[in-house]
Amino acid sequence: MALAMLSCGLAPLAAHAADDAKLRAIVDQAIRPVMAEYNVPGIAVAVTVDGKASFFNYGLASKEDNTPVSETTLFELGSVTKTFVATLVSYAQVQGKLSLDDHPGKYVPQLKGSAIDKATLLNLGTYTAGGLPLQFPDDVSDDKAIDYFKQWKPDAAPGAQRRYSNPSLGLFGHVAGLALHSRFSDSMDNKIFPGLGMRHSYVHVPPGAMASYAMGYDEKNQPGRMSPDVFADETYGIKSSSADMIRYVQANIDPTRLEPTLRRAVDGTHVGYFRIGGMVQGLGWEQYPYPVSLQQLQAGNSRAMIWEANAAQQLTPPQTPSAPTWFNKTGSTNRFGAYVAFVPAQKIGIVILANKNYPIPDRIKAAHAILQQLAP
Template structure:
């Protein structure tokens, strides 16, 4: 199907940049309406926070729309497209959760298993009493948001885990943590007998139909890899770190990410075990306020107010311990939920959200780490318009 393309000019900060839009649908009136909704939601954010470029993708009942703003590189002036590679930060965790869920469905692991079952080097540590599910849902007892700076290789990582002691009773507090879900992904890969990167690049991404998603960008795609920009406007890309791919290291495009969102809403034929695994990531294990924690995904009853969505994505949810209300038994996946995830690196900011019952979803990728509330506000506005276009 041919894509309709149009270009508009507008001001972002003091610079004049081009805005382009393309869609995989023939519904010109509906697409034109969405263009103005997206433009009015995104352009003020770019102006206020001096965001060089953004790629926005929308799906409505399987119809994809792409809206591209600004530049992937201020230095070269290269325009942003739906095929521009962005760092998606912690949205990477949803891929990690999918891989672990696939390992569970395939019988390589059980979420209730103790972490030490899959890595003998951890035996005799606190992880004798911590399950894979505890790691995957940030309830292992207070693993920190980041590794200490001196944990910069595999041996130091293992030594850190062996010496770490829980601050809270396991399974009682949510403490958002890269070392927690990073170890979850690392052990899931070990259960499958291959490295995490090999499983992602060689198995999971291809099974999902993602052709431009990477844990490490290959040399022949570097020209499509956007530069992120720091608070002082300098070009920056993510620095490799311990368990970075598992926690925050995936790079992807708006075109691939909207395909991933559609897979999570059940569209398209695929391996039955993968379909089961994808659905299982939306199992609810506990609640904090209005937010229900799945594997990687964070979920809310739909419809949801903007204030509720902002609270669930607040700094308190990221930086503080939050007492949980455990769901026993876990809540089965439900279509009447808004499922979302934020992601950030030093130079990039991303957000994805979708509602299976309405078959609507939005992907927002930017090459600057701008405030999360601004992302939520813009996405909520767009999703409200999308609901009006769905049946």
């Protein structure tokens, strides 16, 4: 009798161990070749399946200190930051502090009557303002940013084309701060991060958390970290861990556990507004019908989509994700690379954070290979 009871107790544990081993084999098979090919010092992977998070850590957070990567290691998120900006803007809209139909001049009076003021906040948030470039010109500093927007000349009417742009999202986030009477970093620290259960994520890493901040490495494996630029906080400035980021993914997969205002804000970032080829642009997140091929994902995250203007078709009414949808966002700084993807209908998601900016197609290939094998 005692032996039979013991056997019954061990069976679930053995099955659980087998599942963990299978998941590790899937992740190893996708991640280890990428690390070897591009000499990536360290990668943190987090996977969520039906609400359960698993962590897989590879290599070093700092080669100089021989510090291993863990799920609490802080990585630069690059443009994954833009999804948090979108969440903050959506949060402000839920509270009635702004509307996506507003124009930037409502919050920045210097812009009233300028070309940029013909665009709406929705245009800024979806890169469809009319041709704002990927980066600010080199001679534009923080104190000259508004002057730059005031003098900017569009290439197209608002809504006609999508051109991926840090200035566009930077102004989007800047307006949210003005509407909330708070700096972007303060809003993140005091409202968004705590509400999402992210207790170790930062726009500005405090001294007490610097020991967890990974060192990044460039193509020549020289160490360093990001240098702030115009609207850096709002466009590529957040640092986070795989543990916090998988909580963020889980909150996007199932926002019902969030307090009502934040839940509605997260839901708002899942609405699609413009179709560009096979991709739908929402606020922060980019969307694809699921199941989605690797080729379609790589096309939607290609250099042409990042560097060039692409024709945009506005969706009227906006697209709510009633059908299964793959959401994703890439992010890069000079020495870090990130990719986040999730499919709410399948309750699966992944975070891949690296302290080297290796090619985007390889990040997507690894994530796609892993999630394909995890879908029910």
